[in-house]
Structures are given as structure tokens and as C-alpha cells.
Amino acid sequence: MAEYSALALLKNALTGNRDWKPAWRKPEPKPEYDVVVVGGGGHGLATAYYLAREHGITNVAVVEKGWLGSGNVGRNTTIVRSNYMLPANVRFYEHSMKLWENLSHELNYNVMFSQRGILNLAHTPSQADDFIRRGNAMLHDGADAVWLTPAEIAKKVPGLDVSAKARFPIVGGLLQPRAGTARHDAVAWGYARGADRLGVDILENCEVTGFLREGERVTGVATARGEIRAKKVAIAVAGSTGRVMKLAGIDRLPIESHVLQAFVSESLKPVIDTVVTFGAGHLYVSQSDKGGLVFGGDIDGYNSYAQRGNLPVVEEVMSEMASLFPGLAPVRLLRSWGGIMDMSMDGSPIITTGPLPGMFLNSGWCYGGFKATPASGWCFAWTIAKDAPHPLNAAFTLDRFHRGAVIDEKGQGATPRLH
Ligand SMILES: Cc1cc2nc3c(=O)[nH]c(=O)nc-3n(C[C@H](O)[C@H](O)[C@H](O)COP(=O)(O)OP(=O)(O)OC[C@H]3O[C@@H](n4cnc5c(N)ncnc54)[C@H](O)[C@@H]3O)c2cc1C
Numbered sequence: 001m002a003e004y005s006a007l008a009l010l011k012n013a014l015t016g017n018r019d020w021k022p023a024w025r026k027p028e029p030k031p032e033y034d035v036v037v038v039g040g041g042g043h044g045l046a047t048a049y050y051l052a053r054e055h056g057i058t059n060v061a062v063v064e065k066g067w068l069g070s071g072n073v074g075r076n077t078t079i080v081r082s083n084y085m086l087p088a089n090v091r092f093y094e095h096s097m098k099l100w101e102n103l104s105h106e107l108n109y110n111v112m113f114s115q116r117g118i119l120n121l122a123h124t125p126s127q128a129d130d131f132i133r134r135g136n137a138m139l140h141d142g143a144d145a146v147w148l149t150p151a152e153i154a155k156k157v158p159g160l161d162v163s164a165k166a167r168f169p170i171v172g173g174l175l176q177p178r179a180g181t182a183r184h185d186a187v188a189w190g191y192a193r194g195a196d197r198l199g200v201d202i203l204e205n206c207e208v209t210g211f212l213r214e215g216e217r218v219t220g221v222a223t224a225r226g227e228i229r230a231k232k233v234a235i236a237v238a239g240s241t242g243r244v245m246k247l248a249g250i251d252r253l254p255i256e257s258h259v260l261q262a263f264v265s266e267s268l269k270p271v272i273d274t275v276v277t278f279g280a281g282h283l284y285v286s287q288s289d290k291g292g293l294v295f296g297g298d299i300d301g302y303n304s305y306a307q308r309g310n311l312p313v314v315e316e317v318m319s320e321m322a323s324l325f326p327g328l329a330p331v332r333l334l335r336s337w338g339g340i341m342d343m344s345m346d347g348s349p350i351i352t353t354g355p356l357p358g359m360f361l362n363s364g365w366c367y368g369g370f371k372a373t374p375a376s377g378w379c380f381a382w383t384i385a386k387d388a389p390h391p392l393n394a395a396f397t398l399d400r401f402h403r404g405a406v407i408d409e410k411g412q413g414a415t416p417r418l419h
Contacts, residue, residue, distance in 0.1 A: 004108050023189055024196035029203050029225050033061045035384060036221055036230035038208050038244060039237035040064025042073035042184075042370065043362055045191035045202075046377020047236060047384070052198035054378070055385035060200045061230075062192075063223055065207035069188040072238050073370065075307075075339035077262050077296045079275050079284060080371040081118045081179035082143045085134040088395040088407050089348060090141040095392055096375030097143070097178060103374060109190030112183035112289070118275040119148070119157065120174045121324075127279050131174040138176070146175045159271055159325045167323045168280035181275065181286050187373055211248045218248065218358035234384050236362040236376075238369065239305070239340025250355060253363075254345040254401045256416045258299040259338045260367045261309035263317065266332045267291030276324070283320040292334060295321060299341060299367065301417050309338040341367050346406035347419030351380050351393040360384050361398065366419050 002008060002021065012019055035051060037044045040062045051057040064070075080100055082093035104110050122128040135145035153173050154162045162170050192202055203225065212220035212227060220229035237244045239257050268291050275286040285295035297317035300309050314336065322329040344350060344364030349372065351362050362380045365372060379393035389397070395407055412418040 023193040024202050027201045027203070029061065029206065029223070029228050030201065032220075032229040033201070034059040034230070035232045035234060036060075036228055037062045037234045037236060038221060039071070039235065039240075040068045040188075040192070040202060040204065041071040041236065041238055042187050042191065042373035043238070043365075043376045043380065044234075044236035045188060045195060046373050047234060047362070047380045048200045049191045049195040049198070050378045050381035051385060052195060052200055054381055057385055058199035060195075061203055061228065062195065062200060063203045063206040063208055063221065063228070065205070065224075067204050068192050068202070069185050072339040072341070073188045073373070074185050075262065075337055076184055076367075076370040077284060077286070077294050078181040078184050078370060079118065079179070079286065080113070080182055081176055081275075082371070083118065083120065083134065083138055083145065083174065083176045083179065084409055085137040086407055086409050087137075087141060089409055090138055090143055092375055092379070092392050092396070093371065094141060094143045095378070096372050099374030099378060100182065101178075103190070107190040107194045109186060109193055110183075111186045111190050113180065114182070115178050115180040116274050116286070117175055117177045118179035118277065119153065120277045121153070121170050121279045122172050122174070123168045123170060123280040125171060128172045131172070135174050144176055144178050146177060148173045148175050157272060157274065157276055159327050160276070161324065161326050168278075175274075179275065184370060187370075191373075191377070208244060208247065216357050218356050232358060232360065232384055234360040234362065234380065236380065238342050238363070238365055241342045241361075241363040243305070245361075248356060248359065254398070255363055256303055256343045257305055258302070258341045258343050258417060259304045259306050259309050260296065260299045260341045261313055261317075261336055261338045262294065262296040263314075263336045264288070264334050265293040266334050268293065268331065271328070278320050278324050281316070281320045283317060283324065285321065293328070293331065299343070299417060305340055307338050307340060309336070341365070343416035343419060345401060345414040345416055346408040347410055347412070347416075348407035349376070349396050350398055351376060351383060351396045352389065352398050353383060353387060355398055366416075
């Protein structure tokens with residue numbers, strides 16, 4: 001398959017764009033693979049790519065029930081960051097950040113990774129203390145963090161109400177300069193093309209409807225396109241984890257599915273050139289290359305497999321936007337949508353062997369899994385190839401919930417709707 005380059009762009013522009021080839025093949029399923037990855041979202045595709053690229057395991061299929069990008073990978077607000085405090089999290093997400101920094105080059109696909117920074121606003125002195133502590137933990141573990149005063153924030157984000165009479169006065173902010181955004185569809189397409197070029201079969205419209213078993217061991221999947229045997233079956237279905245694992249007879253997991261909404265406004269001239277998060281509620285906003293403000297808030301707060309949300313959250317998010325950026329209140333909302341979040345009980349992910357022999361599980365991404373895509377795929381591929389976790393995901397096991405070794409970044413306890 002041809003490399004993408006400026007020269008290829010020019011040549012195709014001059015020849016009527018007739019020579020572009022499909023970015024990945026549409027193969028028929030083989031009867032058997034070394035590894036079947038269930039779920040063609042960002043994590044499943046990245047896993048297949050790194051299995052082939054890092055471990056030379058190329059007899060791999062990714063089975064996706066719909067089309068690539070139909071799940072959360074194509075529905076998120078595209079924020080990439082590694083601004084965590086707990087060592088297991090900050091090290092894992094910092095590994096992801098380093099992979100992001102070379103991703104377009106490595107995949108020969110422009111994922112539009114834009115390191116425009118993320119600014120977490122603090123609205124009380126105690127919140128400022130908390131953020132500064134997190135910033136120090138980040139620096140300690142190799143990430144980047146800078147504390148900004150209200151005057152510095154006013155200069156960086158001119159539309160923000162930093163006045164003392166603001167509804168929620170801003171006392172400072174934690175900036176991670178290397179954080180930013182990436183084009184979500186491009187990430188799915190780039191990994192798909194990269195995996196396909198290394199020999200991975202991507203099977204769309206291929207819903208998994210059951211698991212093949214020999215006793216306890218999982219030996220393949222039953223799909224809408226027939227049975228496929230596999231030495232190893234890896235599950236990366238995000239919000240559908242509960243439903244898919246139930247097909248294997250596992251109906252108790254430390255995961256709940258909730259809907260998370262996102263919003264985009266009409267296009268504006270450039271007004272926000274970083275990602276801003278509100279500390280007195282739950283709001284994050286950035287501006288897309290097309291000019292739309294892309295923003296979101298909290299999950300809807302009840303269990304759901306729906307990909308659309310409810311009006312109370314819409315109202316809450318809009319009022320938070322207006323309180324933070326009063327000048328943007330008249331801007332019209334263009335679209336809203338929802339995705340199904342795999343909320344874990346401690347807000348941290350699961351990348352593990354098991355829970356059945358022959359099976360591997362990747363889940364629990366809550367609403368932060370897009371930024372994890374490279375490291376998640378990289379660590380999951382390692383875990384599948386070596387039948388053991390890499391040190392970077394050794395803490396993200398399922399049994400941590402049995403052992404009480406939770407990784408509770410927010411310190412909120414076993415309440416997925418709060419993470
Ligand atoms: C509104 C919203 C905003 C978000 N914002 C951010 C953000 O700013 N930053 C961030 O880091 N994260 C964010 N996230 C979270 C992030 O998008 C997810 O954590 C991440 O995309 C999940 O991994 P994935 O890409 O593999 O999931 P998905 O894309 O959902 O992939 C799972 C795939 O499994 C497939 N599948 C399901 N069942 C089956 C089956 N039976 N057989 C075969 N295939 C099946 C689905 O069709 C789907 O394509 C957001 C999510 C949403 C919804």
C-alpha cells in the first residue's frame with residue numbers, strides 16, 4: 001500500500017484523485033487465527049497493530065459488530081492528557097503521551113495531534129493545594145505541569161471570567177502544556193491501516209454472538225459471519241463489556257455502563273487555543289479546527305446502553321459554559337450525541353489476562369479512554385503476547401477489586417457514577 005506523503009497528495013490532485021486505494025482490505029474471515037480481538041474501536045485496533053508491530057504476531061483478526069469508529073472512539077471530545085496523581089496512572093498515561101507524540105509519523109497517518117495544553121481551573125484555595133500536589137506528583141513521574149496565576153490565565157484564555165465577582169472565582173490553574181487533542185476518527189483509521197498493512201484482518205459487520213469453549217477455556221468466537229477459532233481471544237468492547245462478557249457466562253464485573261454526552265457549537269473564529277476544564281462542576285471545552293466549541297460534562301448518572309442522553313445534563317453543561325465564559329452565552333449549539341461508558345468501580349482501567357483461560361480483557365475506561373488508546377493497545381498486546389502484564393499495566397488487574405488494591409484517583413470510593 002502506498003505511503004501517504006505531500007508528493008502523493010500532489011500527484012493524486014493532478015490525476016483527479018482516482019488512484020487512492022482503500023486504507024484497509026475487506027477480507028473474508030479465516031477459520032482460525034492466533035488472536036481474535038473483539039471490538040474495532042481505538043483500543044482493539046491499537047492492540048492488533050502492536051501485536052503485529054511489536055511482537056510479530058500477524059495472524060490476527062479484529063472483529064467489529066458495526067463499522068470502525070461507530071463506538072466511543074468516534075464519539076469522544078478528543079482530549080489527550082497525562083495529568084494524573086497516582087503513580088500507576090501517571091506512568092501509564094505518560095507512556096501513552098510519548099506514543100502520541102510520534103503517532104502520526106509512526107502510522108504514516110495524520111492523527112492531528114495538537115499539543116495545545118490542558119488547563120484545570122481551581123476555584124478555592126484547597127482545590128489549588130490539591131492541584132499543586134497533583135502537579136508535583138506529575139513532575140515526579142516524568143510528566144509536565146505548570147501552575148498559573150489568575151493573571152497568567154487571563155492572558156492565556158482571554159474569554160474567561162477571572163474577575164473576583166465571577167460566580168466561581170478562579171484562584172489559579174494547573175496547566176499541562178504537552179496535553180491537547182487529536183482527531184478521533186483518524187486515530188481509528190490510522191491504526192486500522194497500520195494493522196492491515198502488517199497483515200491483520202479487519203472484519204467489520206461481524207458481531208460476536210457467543211464464545212466457543214472447551215471446558216473453561218475460550219477457543220474462539222461465534223459471529224454473524226460464522227465461527228472463528230482462536231488460540232487467544234481478547235475483548236476490547238468498552239461500553240459493551242457487560243453484554244459481551246455475559247455471552248461467556250460472566251455476569252458479575254466491577255463495571256457499570258453509563259451514557260456520556262458531548263456537544264459542539266456553531267463555528268466561531270479562534271477563541272480558545274487550549275483545553276479548559278472547570279473545577280467547580282464538570283465541564284471541559286476546546287475548539288476544533290473547524291471552529292466549533294467541543295465540550296462535555298458528567299455522565300447522565302444512571303445505567304444505560306443508550307447512545308443518547310437526557311436534558312438535565314444538557315442544561316447543567318450549558319449553564320457551566322455560560323458561567324465560565326459569559327461572552328459565549330449567545331453561541332448556538334449545533335449537535336449533541338452520547339456514548340456508552342465502561343465505568344469501573346475505582347475510575348481506573350482493567351488490562352488483564354483472563355478472567356477465563358484463553359481470554360484477555362481490556363475495559364474500565366470511564367470517560368478517559370481515548371487518550372489511553374496507544375498505551376492501552378501497547379500494554380494489551382504485550383499482555384496477550386506474553387500471557388502476563390507489562391509493569392505499566394501490572395496494577396490494572398481485575399483481582400485488585402478482590403484484594404482491595406483499588407487505584408482510586410479521585411478518592412471517591414466504589415461509586416462508578418462519581419468517577
Ligand atoms: C461523549 C464522550 C466523550 C469522551 N471524551 C473523551 C476525552 O475527551 N478524552 C478521552 O481520553 N476519552 C474520552 N472519552 C472516552 C473514550 O472515547 C473511550 O474510553 C474509548 O474510546 C473506549 O475505547 P474504544 O475506542 O476501544 O471504544 P469503542 O470505540 O466504543 O470500541 C468498542 C467497539 O466494540 C464494538 N462491539 C461491541 N460489542 C461487540 C460485539 N458483540 N461484537 C463485536 N464488536 C462489538 C463496538 O461496536 C465498538 O466499535 C469520551 C467518550 C464519550 C462517549
